[in-house]
Amino acid sequence: MEKKFEELKKRLHEIYYLQSVMSVLTWDQNTYLPPAGANARGSHFAVLGKIAHEKQTDPKLGKLIEELIPWTKNLPYDSDEAALVRLAKREYEKAVRLPTPFVAELNEHLAKTYQVWVEARAENQFAKVEPYLEKTLELSRAYAEFFPGYEHIADPLIAESDYGMKASAIRKIFRELREELVPLVEQVTSQPEADLSFLHQHYPKERQLEFSRYIAGRLGLDQKRARIDLSPHPFMIRFSHGDIRITTRVDEQNLADCLFSVIHETGHALYELGIDPSYEGTPLYDGISSGVHESQSRLWENIVGRSRDFWEYFYPQLQAVFPAQLSQVSLDEFYRGINHVKRSLIRTEADELTYNLHVIIRFELELALLEGELRIKDLPEAWRSRYQSDLGVTPPDEKRGVLQDVHWYAGLIGGAFQGYTLGNILSAQFFEAALKAHPDIPNQIKQGNFTTLHDWLKENIYRYGSKYTAEEIVQRATGSSLTIQPYMNYLRKKYKELYRIT
Known part of the structure; x- marks a missing residue:
C-alpha cells in the first residue's frame, strides 16, 4: 500500500504542476500579455487544460484511489495520508463528471472573454462582451448539469469554491x-x-x-x-x-x-x-x-x-x-x-x-x-x-x-x-x-x-x-x-x- 500511495502522489504531482503552469499563464495574461496575444493564450489554456483533465480522469488514477481507501480506514482520520486519499477521491469523482472537450472549450472561452472584458470595460461598452457572457452562462448551466441531484442549480458551482455550502x-x-x-x-x-x-x-x-x-x-x-x-x-x-x-x-x-x-x-x-x-x-x-x-x-x-x-x-x-x-x-x-x-x-x-x-x-x-x-x-x-x-x-x-x-x-x-x-x-x-x-x-x-x-x-x-x-x-x-x-x-x-x- 505504501508503494501505491507513492504512485498516487506521483500522479498527483503531474496534475499539480500542470495547473501551476496554467497559473503562470493566468498571471501573465493579467499583467503583461499584449492584447493581440489573447487568442493564442486561449489555445494555450485549452491544450494544457485538456492534458491536465485527462490526467485527472485517468481510470488508473481512480483504481489506485479505490485500492487505497481500505488502507486509509486503518489510519487515524487526522493523518496526512488519509486526508490526501479522501481529497483525491473527491477531486477525481468531480473531474470524471466533466467531459474533456467541455473543459478545453471552457478554458479557451474564458481566456478570450477576459481580454474582451478588459477592452469593454475600458470602452464602457457592455454590448461588446455581452455575447461572450451569454456563452459563459450557457457553459455555467452545462457545468451544473454534470452534477445531477442538486438542490439548486448554483450548488455545484458554489461547491467548486466553497465545498459543503449550498x-x-x-x-x-x-x-x-x-x-x-x-x-x-x-x-x-x-x-x-x-x-x-x-x-x-x-x-x-x-x-x-x-x-x-x-x-x-x-x-x-x-x-x-x-x-x-x-x-x-x-x-x-x-x-x-x-x-x-x-x-x-x-x-x-x-x-x-x-x-x-x-x-x-x-x-x-x-x-x-x-x-x-x-x-x-x-x-x-x-x-x-x-x-x-x-x-x-x-x-x-x-x-x-x-x-x-x-x-x-x-x-x-x-x-x-x-x-x-x-x-x-x-x-x-x-x-x-x-x-x-x-x-x-x-x-x-x-x-x-x-x-x-x-x-x-x-x-x-x-x-x-x-x-x-x-x-x-x-x-x-x-x-x-x-x-x-x-x-x-x-x-x-x-x-x-x-x-x-x-x-x-x-x-x-x-x-x-x-x-x-x-x-x-x-x-x-x-x-x-x-x-x-x-x-x-x-x-x-x-x-x-x-x-x-x-x-x-x-x-x-x-x-x-x-x-x-x-x-x-x-x-x-x-x-x-x-x-x-x-x-x-x-x-x-x-x-x-x-x-x-x-
Missing part, C-alpha cells in the same frame, strides 16, 4: 446578515460626512507602491517568495511554495486603493505561504475554500489594517513618505477617513459596513441568471435597479456597474462572490479566537508586531491547507460552526465608537 444555506446567512446590517448602515450614514479630501490628493505611484511593499513585508510577506505587480483587478496567485504573485492597481488620486489592495492580497499570500511545504505537489497544498481564504485577506485588510492600533505605529511613517499631503492630518482624521461609511458604487472600494450589500446583490443576480429569471441582455439594468434599491446609488455607466468585477468574465457564473462575505464573517470569528488565546495581540499591533497573530493563524489554519474541510477548520480553530455574531459584534463596536452613536 445556495439555501448562503441565502439564510445573507438574509440574517442583511437584517443586521441595514439598520446599522442607516444609523451610520445619517451622520455628517467626514472630509476625505486628504485621501484624494496627488500620491505619486512609485511612492505608493514602495510603502505598500514595505507594509506587506512587515505583515510577514516573505519577499524572496513573493512579488507584487500591476493588473486591472488585484489578485493573488500561487505557482509553488516558493513563488507567490500579488497584483494591485494604483490610482494617484486615491491613497487607499493600492495600499489596502496590497494588504488584502498579502492576507491571501500569507495563507498560501503558511501551508505545510510537505503538501506541495498534491491537492492538500491549497486553501480549503474561498470563504476561509477570504477570511484571511479581510482579517489583515480590515480587522488589522484599518484598525487604530495598526496606524498608531504606521501613520507617522506614512506621513514621512507623503509629508505635503498628510503632515496636517491627525491620526484621528486619518483613521476616520479610511473607515468612512458611504453608499457607493464600487465593491472593491466599499467600506466594511456596506461591502456585504455589494456581495449580496451579485450573489442574487447570479442565482437569477442561472434560474433563467434574468437574461444577460437585461443584466445592466437589473444591476442598476438593485443598486438603487439596496444601496441608494445608481451607476452612471457600465464601467462602474456591471463591468466593474472580473469574476463573470474570467470564470463561471455562480459561486463567484459568496466567499467574500463568508470570509468577512469568518475573519471576525477567527480573530476573536486568536484574542482569546493571546489577549495581548492588540498591544503588539500597536508596536508593529504581528508575530503572535501570524503564528496563531499558521498553527490553526494555514498549515493544514486542504487537509480538513472548511467546516472542520472553523470548528477546530474557534470551537463552533460559522456564526455572524462575532462579526456583527466587531462592526457594532468599531462603528458606534467611530461615529459616536449609541
Whole structure:
C-alpha cells in the first residue's frame, strides 16, 4: 500500500504542476500579455487544460484511489495520508463528471472573454462582451448539469469554491446578515460626512507602491517568495511554495486603493505561504475554500489594517513618505477617513459596513441568471435597479456597474462572490479566537508586531491547507460552526465608537 500511495502522489504531482503552469499563464495574461496575444493564450489554456483533465480522469488514477481507501480506514482520520486519499477521491469523482472537450472549450472561452472584458470595460461598452457572457452562462448551466441531484442549480458551482455550502444555506446567512446590517448602515450614514479630501490628493505611484511593499513585508510577506505587480483587478496567485504573485492597481488620486489592495492580497499570500511545504505537489497544498481564504485577506485588510492600533505605529511613517499631503492630518482624521461609511458604487472600494450589500446583490443576480429569471441582455439594468434599491446609488455607466468585477468574465457564473462575505464573517470569528488565546495581540499591533497573530493563524489554519474541510477548520480553530455574531459584534463596536452613536 505504501508503494501505491507513492504512485498516487506521483500522479498527483503531474496534475499539480500542470495547473501551476496554467497559473503562470493566468498571471501573465493579467499583467503583461499584449492584447493581440489573447487568442493564442486561449489555445494555450485549452491544450494544457485538456492534458491536465485527462490526467485527472485517468481510470488508473481512480483504481489506485479505490485500492487505497481500505488502507486509509486503518489510519487515524487526522493523518496526512488519509486526508490526501479522501481529497483525491473527491477531486477525481468531480473531474470524471466533466467531459474533456467541455473543459478545453471552457478554458479557451474564458481566456478570450477576459481580454474582451478588459477592452469593454475600458470602452464602457457592455454590448461588446455581452455575447461572450451569454456563452459563459450557457457553459455555467452545462457545468451544473454534470452534477445531477442538486438542490439548486448554483450548488455545484458554489461547491467548486466553497465545498459543503449550498445556495439555501448562503441565502439564510445573507438574509440574517442583511437584517443586521441595514439598520446599522442607516444609523451610520445619517451622520455628517467626514472630509476625505486628504485621501484624494496627488500620491505619486512609485511612492505608493514602495510603502505598500514595505507594509506587506512587515505583515510577514516573505519577499524572496513573493512579488507584487500591476493588473486591472488585484489578485493573488500561487505557482509553488516558493513563488507567490500579488497584483494591485494604483490610482494617484486615491491613497487607499493600492495600499489596502496590497494588504488584502498579502492576507491571501500569507495563507498560501503558511501551508505545510510537505503538501506541495498534491491537492492538500491549497486553501480549503474561498470563504476561509477570504477570511484571511479581510482579517489583515480590515480587522488589522484599518484598525487604530495598526496606524498608531504606521501613520507617522506614512506621513514621512507623503509629508505635503498628510503632515496636517491627525491620526484621528486619518483613521476616520479610511473607515468612512458611504453608499457607493464600487465593491472593491466599499467600506466594511456596506461591502456585504455589494456581495449580496451579485450573489442574487447570479442565482437569477442561472434560474433563467434574468437574461444577460437585461443584466445592466437589473444591476442598476438593485443598486438603487439596496444601496441608494445608481451607476452612471457600465464601467462602474456591471463591468466593474472580473469574476463573470474570467470564470463561471455562480459561486463567484459568496466567499467574500463568508470570509468577512469568518475573519471576525477567527480573530476573536486568536484574542482569546493571546489577549495581548492588540498591544503588539500597536508596536508593529504581528508575530503572535501570524503564528496563531499558521498553527490553526494555514498549515493544514486542504487537509480538513472548511467546516472542520472553523470548528477546530474557534470551537463552533460559522456564526455572524462575532462579526456583527466587531462592526457594532468599531462603528458606534467611530461615529459616536449609541
